[in-house]
Amino acid sequence: MTAADPKIDPDLSFEDALSRLEGIVSRLESGQAPLEESISLYEEGARLKALCEARLKAAQLRVEQIVVGPDGKAAGAESAGFE
Numbered sequence: 001m002t003a004a005d006p007k008i009d010p011d012l013s014f015e016d017a018l019s020r021l022e023g024i025v026s027r028l029e030s031g032q033a034p035l036e037e038s039i040s041l042y043e044e045g046a047r048l049k050a051l052c053e054a055r056l057k058a059a060q061l062r063v064e065q066i067v068v069g070p071d072g073k074a075a076g077a078e079s080a081g082f083e
Helices: 014-030 035-064
Strands: 066-068 074-077
Touching: 014 035, 035 066
Parallel strands: none
Antiparallel strands: 066 074
């Protein structure tokens, strides 16, 4: 995947997407990228941010679906449809 590549692999893990996003932020903050590359990096960063936010929302929904038993302990989980 290059900075100019408009597609983000939908199977990219949250950790990998976040790592790539951190690298982009560092590159942009350094001021060393030429203008066109900076624009491409910014666009990719926006897509990675959206992917990370979607993954976090999905995880939050899954956590909210945990079924609590009568003893107050987690008794299982209901699928939130993200598997």
